[in-house]
Amino acid sequence: MGAQQREYRQRSRSVQSTKKITRAMELIAASRVVKARQRVAETTPYARAITRAASAVATHAHVDHPLTTKRDEQKRAGVLIITSDRGLAGAYAANVLKRSEQLRELVQDSGMEFVPYLTGRKAESYYNFRNRDYADSWSGFSDSPTFDVAQEISKRLIGEFTRGSDGAEGGVDEIHLVYTRFVNMVTQEVQVTRLLPLEVVEDAAPKTPENGFPLYEFEPDAAEVLDALLPRYITSRIWNALLQSAASELAARQRAMKSATDNAEELIKTYTRLANQARQAEITQEISEIVGGASALADAK
Known part of the structure; x- marks a missing residue:
């Protein structure tokens, strides 16, 4: 009984140590996700504005630009996959990789070669473990x-x-983009977007005099305007996707660590109850032995 009681106490202390770690990680993620959400809120208006400008210019320019022209014979499709550098964020990285595998099947079924570009060590580990090649990778910055x-x-x-x-x-x-869009602290959605050739995402709101496209005049000419605007458009889309993914990662990590902390508290309660039961059983056994011994002495007299 004594050994069993000690074992429960040791397990309880071990879980308490784990709880301190998960609680600290939860608080760190909670503090950092506030800044990440602010960065998303600050950059999203610019991303929407340049999307709108690119849409208007591409619509009214009537110019065949290399970044807007779909090729007749398509052989290879590049996919930028944005994941995290670290785990302990629930199914955040797994959901992105799962969606990229679905996209891989669609690309290969259409007769094209799938060429991955990776961000985050989780994606690198996923491909290295399966001995798969990838064109390039970037890591070390997923949450910032x-x-x-x-x-x-x-x-x-x-x-x-x-x-x-x-x-x-x-x-x-x-070029396709697979990332996690931050909706709120509870909901994050994996998105797949085609970046190139340019797939302009227009506003779903009905056109009014306030939000309709203005008339454009190009100076010096439409081709040079597109040369300057479209790379900025692609950069802003990737920048916004990285920020959205960072906020989603931190929100997912906060939820995961909150769940781990709650589970640790339940385990501590369970082990405390089991230790108390073992202690009570030990005391009951000792009392029974004392009573039995006293009865035996009384009978002997």
Whole structure:
């Protein structure tokens, strides 16, 4: 009985130590997700505005631009997969990777080669464990991305798309983006978007004099305007996706650590109850032995 009681006490102390860790991680994630949500709120209006501008310019320019033209023969599709560097965030990374595998099947069924570009160590580990090749990867910033990283990724993807699959050094004919959109602290949704050739996402609101497209005049010409605007558009989409994914990761980690802390509290209560039961059983046994011994002495006299 004594050994069993000690075992329950040791387990309870171990769970208490784990609870302190999960509680600390929960508080850290809660404090950081506030800033991440602010960054999403600050950058989303610009992303919407440049999306609207790109839509209007591409609609009224009537110019065949390399980033807006769909190729007749498509051989390779590049996919940027945004995951996390660390775990302990529930099914956050698993959901993104699962959605990317579904996209892989769709791309391969259409007769194209799937070319992944990875962000986050979880995606790198996933591909390395399965001995799969990937074109490039970026990591070390998943919960706090910088604009320089977004520019670097954008430059690489635009270069690969401009080169095309007919080039000697690879290249792709399409660019897709798989990331997690932050809705609120409870809901985060995995999104798949085609970046190139340009798939402009227009506002679903009905057109009114207040939100309708203005008339554009291009100076010096429409081609040069598109050359300057479309790379900025792609960079802003990737930047916003990185921020959305960072906020989603922190929110998922906060929920996961909150659940772990609650489970630890339940385990502590369970082990405390079991230890008390073992202690009561030990005391009852000792009392029974004393009473039995006293009865035996009385009978002997």
